[in-house]
Amino acid sequence: MIQDWRDLAQILVNGLMTGSMLMLPAIGFTTIFAVLRYPNFAIAGYATVGAFAGWIANTQWGLPAGLALLVAFLAAGALGLLAEETALKPLRPSGALTVAIASVALTLLIENVVRFFFGNDLRGYDLPIMRDWRFDGIRVGPQQLQNTLYAIAAAGALFAVLAFTRLGRAMRAVADNPQLADIKGVDPDRIARVAVFIGAGLAGFGGMLLGLDTSIDPLTGFRVVLSVFAAAVVGGLGSIPGAALGALVVGIGEEMAGVLLEPAYRTVTAFLAILVVLSIRPQGLLGRAA
């Protein structure tokens, strides 16, 4: 229960850390949505694959966590691109919802392929065990803090690409107005591929961060999928800064609910957040009005 300001500060700190882990899959989800205009539920599968790819790199190849995260990004991005081109892209003419439904099937397929090879056991990464730091009674886990920094670094890199490179400008142009971008000579197909690679890769990166925090199994991605959607919807579907902000809001909200209600109901909070935002402000915090 909340008794003094330290409890509140603890919730805020925990919430920011939780939120930073939701941030990357949420940004990935919203990036794909911004360019291709369909909700890609396979983001859960990509997150799981990233977590397992990072796990192989970390425990089998002996790479440190930082490099393993890069492996997670690349593996999930490559899988996302492959899945998009072979399974989802041919469905685009049938409409966004058909693609969305196929992406649910896709996430199930990925989850079960992972389960086939790795089983249902929980797996952990090779990490040094560190004692929590205490600042005037507020606990901070070094690993969690490190995860937060990794997440911020990855999000920062994406923002830099979007803001300062030609590719980033082209991506923003396609997200803004696909026809106009096409007329101006931006190849929408190429941009779509880049968006999917980056989106799926970020989901994988985030999936591994979730694994670093606890442990991984084939449901790693699916377990947080509702929170990830909540972050994207709260921020405004298609808005990348919105997804980052939404993730922090949802993270803090979930920590708060975990203390006030019951830890199991954190996901319910995420769902309520979706409903509240859709009822009051459907375009989200930073989204444009539809």
Add this chain to the structure above:
Amino acid sequence: MDAYIVAMLVFAGFYALMALGLNVIWGLAGMVNLGLVGFFALGAYGSALLTTKLFWPMPLGWAAGAVVAAAAGAMMALIVARLRGDYLAIVTLGFAEVIRLVASNEIWLTNGTDGISGIPGPWRGDVSPQTFNLIFLALVWVAVGVAFLLCARLSHSPFGRVLRAIREDEDVAAVAGKPVLWFKVRAFALGAAVVGFSGALYAHYNAYIAPDGFAPLLTIYVVLALTAGGVGAMRGAVVGALLVLLLLEGTRFLAAEVPGVTPVQKAALRESIIALSLILLLRFRPQGLIPERTRTRSSPGASR
């Protein structure tokens, strides 16, 4: 073997009922519902709790299960009817997960992950298990028949035509003076009621329910059934349910043939095949085996 076939046909009936319910919501009104299993669970828990804790008679429990699911469906429609289809997909998927979480955690009511056991079944215990199965088989398929007739009738009634109009173009329907929201709410509630009824029957057939039985996989089965049969056509829903059952059980035997795999791997293999079939079906035969017959050509999957 006979017992096995009868049990499978009973399950085909549950799927058929769910597919019919989904067809009203998705096929006719064009609203996607990825939270089907949530309504199924509401019906199952509603009826199971009322009959085991308050000792309501079974038929009343089933009806209550349908009503609970319908109320949830109406509420969901009210909240999301104004929104685009992609939001609806997210919200319905989330709804099902929330139902499962509540069922796992409200132990005082649902007994948590241990589930509820000892749910009564019609004449269970009075007759041999095989006779019980046969009685239930008849019961389920009578329910499917009634639901089918009602839905088919509905589909060609003025109400059904308005729903199709809303599916094709909401604004046009609104301009023609149709209260779009009210139609959507009723369609959603009606479809959810059929799904909830199916859940109630399932609870009393199985005698035991637990949150694990209401995984998102079940929603995929039903979406697959409807897509296979043909979205929009009520006959398609029933045929599709039988096909999905055939596929599900076929993969069971197939997985048993694969040497040297663990049970977990077998289950993973089966679920992969199901997921893959849905993706392939959407790609190569999106209209299903029995396409909807209307004068205008359109693909319901493409509409919002």
